[in-house]
Amino acid sequence: MSYQVLARKWRPKRFQEMVGQEHVLKALVNALDDDRLHHAYLFTGTRGVGKTSIARLFAKSLNCETGVSSSPCGECSACREIAEGRFVDLIEVDAASRTKVEDTRELLENVQYAPTHGRYKVYLIDEVHMLSTHSFNALLKTLEEPPPHVKFLLATTDPQKLPVTILSRCLQFNLKNMIPERIVDHLKFVLGEESVHYEEPALWLLARSADGSMRDAMSLTDQAIAFGAGEVNEADVRAMLGTIDTRLVYRMVECLVDQDAQGLLDAVNDLAQFSPDYNTVLGDLISLLHRIAVGQALPSAVDNSMGDKEQVQNLASRMRAEDLQLFYQIALMGRKDLPFVPDAREGLEMILLRMLAFRPAGTAPAGRPANAGDAAQAAPSSAPAPTQQPGPAVSAPAEPQTAPVAVPVQEAANSAPQPTPQPEPEPQAQQPAAPAPQPASEPKPMPSAAPEPAPQAMHAAPQPPAHTMDDVPPWEDADIPADDYDNGYQDLPPAQGSQPGKKPEAVPSAAPYAAADPVVAAPAPLSETPAQDGAQQLPTDAAIFEPLKHNLQLAQDGGDLPLQADGLQVDHWVRLASMIGLTGMTASLANNLSLEAVNGNSLTFHYTVEQKALLNDVQQERIVTALNNYFAASLDVEFRQDSQSRETPSLYMLRKKRERLALAVESIQSDETVKRLQEHFDAEIDLASVEPID
The missing domain is CATH 1.10.8.60 (Helicase, Ruva Protein; domain 3)
Structure with missing residues (x-):
């Protein structure tokens, strides 16, 4: 007996042997078992998905001598003849070779006659979309109302070419590709x-x-x-x-992760030995990067379509999400430009080298963030302190310390050498008329020529800052300096005397603004604690702060952040999150965490269910590493999905911005010039256009 190919030898003989297409088989099986048979069926799908096999099984089920059912016996003469392709009442037609209307008319001439051997006369028309327009028209009437002993089974790979009149007369089943x-x-x-x-x-x-x-x-x-x-x-x-070894693609990705340019070019050289299609190689690289990205976002969603699930998950744990997204974009755009390069191999090498050359902004290894204080340390300690500008916290004093000490701008200004009260060539108009009372333990101001102040002077009580709110950079939602607002506004002592640019003694209510603009709700009226014996006054906002008042017990000495883990409190996290050197998606996730508990070196963060999918092990490890680098200690950090009772850094920044906006609205409403314009010209303030300019 001659050899029979596997595709024919293993063609399914029963519906139960079909691989896939359960959505089609369920409908046909129920129709056969319940005797609810339609007169025309249309099977669509790409080549080799089972259209003809299902049609033959359906014909076998209709004509089995044991009766109409979804389980033909396979042993009777009708079943055997259909399986062998010689059943007289199964008329298989190749529409690609019989496209003329004359062929269709000849075919339909025998429809009226009863079946010769079987129960039904079945017309199986393959590639039915190849019929001509006249052939479809000739088929319409018979297809709509055939004799009761006739069934039409149509199969096509291109259903879009079928007339709507044909589609409306058939039950349509779309067969899917095999995974x-x-x-x-x-x-x-x-x-x-x-x-x-x-x-x-x-x-x-x-x-x-x-x-x-x-x-x-x-x-x-x-x-x-x-x-x-x-x-x-x-x-x-x-x-x-003629395919390349996919291990070379994985090797290229590993070299990208390790920043190994020599290994990357060696992998391309080994790849060139196969004379590959470099466009296909780039396509394989893009597909691999996509699967790695899926593995980073949701490790359980990585498919095993290449039998390499573990390798993909390993690469996902080693790559930064920012680098991965950049690699994907570079490969995608490089594939578009590949036809324009003189040599395809050069194009691939250039794309890979471009991935090595470019890095996402701010993806340097996590560590303590650099700030202006690092440069300040290099300046001679005996130089007089200039007028302070708002900026990040200033780092440790010049004298060696066991651990770096970050000092807020306000404290740094106080601890720097102070000039003697002599007339200066450039008067400092921003200094208050009289300094606030200092604690008894505060050291006396040192002359400008004195040596570096003693370390204990770094912890002296804050002096009035030498800068105004006009010097503070614009407030941004996504990039808010954590200390600028607190040290430059929140903890400023009240102005003593009328000085330009200083915060007013009392901030009136911003209620008119809240009524006029429903989009940005202004905070409730701000009130100030009455000054007692010249003590420093801090503004409070009961309407906003009361639900979170346990978060607002910040120190009144400038709210400086601790440099040791044992000094950390839950209230510090709202400003500490922007100081530990996180960027990108990791920084966004950290800004939406709430620090619920601090017990020595143990921290407990809460996150919401919406963050669960993104806050994976990689992101958690980055946050923990940044905290360890900041405090120069090993912390025990726990991330727990639970309700957040503490203020998150994002809510903190939003609250601060709304306070500043309310203050800006109140300033323009109380401005005398604006009031005169309103009185004389019946002018109105467009409150929606008001923005705080600091």
Whole structure:
């Protein structure tokens, strides 16, 4: 007996043997078992997904001698003849070769006659979209009202070419492409029954090359068995398909992670030995980067379509999300430009070198953030202190310390050498008329020529700052200096005397603004604690702060952040989050965490259910590393999904911005010039356009 190819030998003989297409089989099985049969069925889908096989099984179920059911016996004469393709009442027509209207008319001349041997006369028209317009018109009436003993089974790979009049007369079933996992499982079963030795990676290559077609997968398997002399080996399949070794693609990605330019070029050189299609290589690289990105966002969602799930998850844990997104974009844009390069290999190398050359902004290794104080340390300590400008916190004093000490701008100004009360060439108009009372332990001001102040002077009580709110950079939602507002406004002592640019003694209510602009709700009226014995007054906002008042017990000495973990409190996190050197998505996640508990070196953060998918192990590790680097200690950090009872840095920044906006609205409403314009010209203030300019 001659050899029968696997695609024909293993064609399913019952509905239960079909691989995939459960949504189609369920409808047909129920229709057969319940005797609810339509007169015309249309099966659509790409090549090799089972259209003809399902049609033949349906014809066998209709004409089985045991009766109409979804489980034909397979042994009666009708079942055997249909399986062998010689059943007289199953008329299979290739519409691609019989497109003329005369062929269709000849076919329909015999519709009126009863079946010769079976129960139904079944017309199976394959590639029905190839029929001419006149042929479709000739078929319409018969397809709409055929004799009760006639069933039409139509199959096509291009249903868009069918007239709507044909589609409306049929039950349409769309068959889906096979996924690689299902093809591999079926190939394992077939090769096991055929007693053919195989390697699983070779089956994955065949399944991917089949592109969703089970028939193509079986045909490629036949070819692989012949190529491998009775075996299916990975090396033979790669040589047969002409595909590159995917290990080279993984090797290139690993070199990108390790910043290994030499290894990257060596991998391209090894790749060139296969004379590959470099456009396809870039496509494989893009697909791999996509799967790694999925593994970072949701590790359980990584598919095993290439049999390399563990390798993908390993790369996902080693790569930064920012680098991965940049690599993907560079590869995607490079593939578009690849046709314009003089040599495809040069184009691939240039794309890979571009990935090494560019890095996302702010993706330097996490550590203590650099600030203006680092440069300030290099200046001679005996120089007189200039007028302070708003900016990040100033770092430690010049004298060696056991650990770096970050001092807020306000304290740094106080601890710097103070000039003697002599007339200066450039008067400092921003100094208050009289300094606030100082604690008894405060050291006396030192002359400008004196040496560096003693370390204990760094902890002296704050002096009135030498800068105004006009010097503070504009407030941004996404990039808010954590200390500028607190040290430059929140903790300023009340102005003593009328000085330009200083905060007013009392801030009136911003209620008119809240009524006029429903988009940005202004805070409730601000009130000030009455000064007692010249003590410093701090503004409070009961309407906003009362629900979170346990977060607002900040120190009145400038609210400086601790440099040791044992001094950390839960209230410090709202400003500390922007000081530990996080960027990108990690910084955004950290700004939405609430620090709920601090117990020595143990920190407990709460996050919401919306953050669960993004706050994976990689992001948590980055936050922990940044905290450890900042405090120069090993912290025990716990992330817990729970309700947030503490203020998050994002809410803190939003609250501060609203306070400043309310103050700006109140300033313009109380301005005398604005009032005169309103009185004389009946002018109105467009409150929606008011923005705080600091």
